[in-house]
Amino acid sequence: MHYTEIMVRYGELSTKGKNRKDFIRQLGRNVRAVLHRFPRVEVKAQRDRLHVALNGEDDQKVISILQGVFGIETLYPSIRVEKDMAVVKQTALQMAKEQYHTGETFKINTRRQDKHFEYHTNQINNILGDYVLENIDGISVDVKHPDIAIRVEVRMNGVFLSSETIHGAGGLPVGTGGRATMMLSGGIDSPVATYLAMKRGVKIDMIHFYSPPYTSEQALNKAKQLTSVLAKYSGNIQFIQVPFTEIQETIKEKVPEGYLMTIQRRMMLRIAAEITKNRHCTGVFTGEALGQVASQTLESMLAINDVTNMPVLRPLVSMDKTEIIKISKQIGTYDLSIMPFEDCCTIFTPPAPKTKPNLQRSREFENYIDVADLMKKAIEHIQITDIKPGEEFMNQDADVFAELL
Ligand code: ATP
Numbered sequence: 495m496h497y498t499e500i501m502v503r504y505g506e507l508s509t510k511g512k513n514r515k516d517f518i519r520q521l522g523r524n525v526r527a528v529l530h531r532f533p534r535v536e537v538k539a540q541r542d543r544l545h546v547a548l549n550g551e552d553d554q555k556v557i558s559i560l561q562g563v564f565g566i567e568t569l570y571p572s573i574r575v576e577k578d579m580a581v582v583k584q585t586a587l588q589m590a591k592e593q594y595h596t597g598e599t600f601k602i603n604t605r606r607q608d609k610h611f612e613y614h615t616n617q618i619n620n621i622l623g624d625y626v627l628e629n630i631d632g633i634s635v636d637v638k639h640p641d642i643a644i645r646v647e648v649r650m651n652g653v654f655l656s657s658e659t660i661h662g663a664g665g666l667p668v669g670t671g672g673r674a675t676m677m678l679s680g681g682i683d684s685p686v687a688t689y690l691a692m693k694r695g696v697k698i699d700m701i702h703f704y705s706p707p708y709t710s711e712q713a714l715n716k717a718k719q720l721t722s723v724l725a726k727y728s729g730n731i732q733f734i735q736v737p738f739t740e741i742q743e744t745i746k747e748k749v750p751e752g753y754l755m756t757i758q759r760r761m762m763l764r765i766a767a768e769i770t771k772n773r774h775c776t777g778v779f780t781g782e783a784l785g786q787v788a789s790q791t792l793e794s795m796l797a798i799n800d801v802t803n804m805p806v807l808r809p810l811v812s813m814d815k816t817e818i819i820k821i822s823k824q825i826g827t828y829d830l831s832i833m834p835f836e837d838c839c840t841i842f843t844p845p846a847p848k849t850k851p852n853l854q855r856s857r858e859f860e861n862y863i864d865v866a867d868l869m870k871k872a873i874e875h876i877q878i879t880d881i882k883p884g885e886e887f888m889n890q891d892a893d894v895f896a897e898l899l
């Protein structure tokens with residue numbers, strides 16, 4: 495079947511009034527943005543449905559892109575025909591034939607927007623139903639649980655038929671849930687947490703700490719590459735890289751070994767919260783999950799979270815590693831995440847970090863360093879890159895990666 499239009503059913507539209515309008519408008523914008531490479535496509539975001547007219551563009555490519563867009567519950571690839579019953583009958587029959595093997599049941603489900611069309615809804619159901627019954631041996635009608643459901647919509651500009659139902663990504667359109675930052679490492683977890691934050695409509699700015707020369711250019715590019723994969727789900731992402739070398743060296747020199755990790759994390763979060771505030775974002779997301787490593791116990795979270803009253807959001811908090819890995823494979827970040835580059839956190843990790851750091855001690859040990867000055871310098875030297883969906887950051891290292899893979 496060669497589809498002419500994709501009809502989109504909205505996701506969680508339980509919210510009414512202004513929220514509903516924002517949802518629809520934002521989804522329209524997001525869909526137009528992800529389809530910008532298909533100039534003939536026309537997107538109409540209406541009250542009950544969003545319509546993507548293909549005007550000859552490749553239906554399968556458009557469908558696969560739309561499947562990644564949050565706020566879409568289902569996609570119905572449709573065919574538009576003239577308001578001529580003979581043509582409608584032929585098309586309905588062809589659709590039924592394509593899905594029919596042996597003994598299946600079917601149903602015709604008509605909606606009529608054009609109240610002046612010469613047939614009523616029930617008449618159309620009957621005419622088309624009879625035609626299909628007459629022309630396919632062995633097929634029968636089941637209006638409750640049909641194997642094949644053929645939807646017919648009589649609109650002002652034609653009759654639209656569809657029978658395939660494709661699941662969308664669900665969630666809320668990115669941009670309807672406000673703006674927050676994400677602390678992105680190069681690991682498996684934080685990209686998955688980013689995806690889940692976006693799924694609830696949040697527009698994300700990435701914050702990545704790096705420590706040259708202890709961490710390489712490739713490690714930085716890997717974080718950017720992960721961002722470009724995630725941008726496919728949200729549109730362009732601002733990537734903020736924060737130099738962390740001086741802070742780590744100072745902490746290493748001044749702070750007792752058992753608290754290196756805790757103090758580093760406190761500094762990271764403090765800087766992230768400051769950047770978040772400066773950019774008028776209203777929360778910091780992380781990829782932490784309870785119990786994964788020393789810094790991810792409740793006691794550690796208490797000692798680290800102490801530095802800010804900005805909401806710190808942890809979408810993965812109760813997920814198992816296997817569940818997280820499954821999502822990372824689905825969203826296309828896993829293969830990048832497992833590339834073995836040094837992370838700024840691991841290089842200065844002591845052999846035995848405290849799993850239950852004491853809050854009071856953490857505060858005391860932090861007095862051994864000049865927090866305000868270190869923070870100021872790091873923030874003065876941030877660099878920001880606007881990253882596009884699918885943009886390439888690792889080709890210059892192609893040889894290195896070829897060896898690793
Ligand atoms: P991930 O797989 O996301 O790296 P992890 O299980 O390796 O997580 P940690 O290394 O302890 O756990 O990091 C916990 C969280 O701290 C990360 O999910 C991320 O949100 C943040 N984080 C760690 N390293 C960095 C970094 N270099 N830049 C920004 N945020 C970081």
Ligand code: MG
Binds near residue numbers: 679680681682
């Ligand atoms: Mg990590």
